[in-house]
Amino acid sequence: MQARNYNPRASELNPRWHVIDAEGKTLGRLSTEIAMKLMGKDKPTFVKHMNTGDYVVVVNAEKVRVTGKKPAQKMYYLHSGYHGGLREETLATVLAKNPRRVIHDAVRGMLPKNTLAIHMLTRLKLVVGGSTQRYQSQITGSAKAVEKAAKQAAEAKVAEAAAATAVATAVAAPEPAKTATKSRRKAEEPAITLAKPRAAKAAEMKKTEHKPKAETKSAATEAKADKPKAGRSKKKES
Numbered sequence: 602m603q604a605r606n607y608n609p610r611a612s613e614l615n616p617r618w619h620v621i622d623a624e625g626k627t628l629g630r631l632s633t634e635i636a637m638k639l640m641g642k643d644k645p646t647f648v649k650h651m652n653t654g655d656y657v658v659v660v661n662a663e664k665v666r667v668t669g670k671k672p673a674q675k676m677y678y679l680h681s682g683y684h685g686g687l688r689e690e691t692l693a694t695v696l697a698k699n700p701r702r703v704i705h706d707a708v709r710g711m712l713p714k715n716t717l718a719i720h721m722l723t724r725l726k727l728v729v730g731g732s733t734q735r736y737q738s739q740i741t742g743s744a745k746a747v748e749k750a751a752k753q754a755a756e757a758k759v760a761e762a763a764a765a766t767a768v769a770t771a772v773a774a775p776e777p778a779k780t781a782t783k784s785r786r787k788a789e790e791p792a793i794t795l796a797k798p799r800a801a802k803a804a805e806m807k808k809t810e811h812k813p814k815a816e817t818k819s820a821a822t823e824a825k826a827d828k829p830k831a832g833r834s835k836k837k838e839s
């Protein structure tokens with residue numbers, strides 16, 4: 602039998618809120634972590650055609666770290682659409698002016714190239730500084746939901762273990778005393794011998810034997826058959 606793929610319903614998707622501190626983290630490794638949570642690839646309910654990811658709040662976006670000479674060598678381009686409208690900026694300049702753009706562009710390049718990526722990016726919240734006051738209610742509600750789900754899972758596990766123990770105890774329990782007494786009585790009863798003596802068997806065989814039929818008819822039956830009928834004899838005489 603072929604296994605069917607799991608397809609969650611929209612009502613089954615419960616996105617959670619995660620807070621990630623970007624201070625001292627490398628830009629590339631931070632972006633992969635954020636992209637995984639936005640896509641939902643770290644969850645067993647992940648499917649490609651649905652937005653199964655979570656919300657991610659990144660604090661201290663301006664303190665992200667890059668290695669080597671990237672601050673001076675990595676370039677960001679923006680074109681106005683007119684001739685000569687190309688603008689170039691280094692990573693160091695962008696970090697000083699708009700640090701959110703650095704993380705946003707890095708994460709966008711790691712998401713799938715379709716319309717789902719637009720919806721995933723709306724769940725990315727970039728904060729300059731370490732304050733999460735703007736999203737505090739969502740973060741607290743998500744934490745409570747996680748605790749509640751963990752508590753329910755623990756209770757279900759305890760109930761399952763108790764049920765398994767009860768079944769094992771019932772299987773290992775001895776049989777009731779009534780059944781044991783009955784079987785003991787049956788074993789103690791004397792054995793009844795059904796074998797009969799040979800003489801009795803021979804007598805029964807004789808009784809059941811059929812007598813042979815008489816080969817000749819009796820004399821009375823023959824006389825009756827030979828006697829002519831009175832009506833026919835009278836007609837002949839007349």
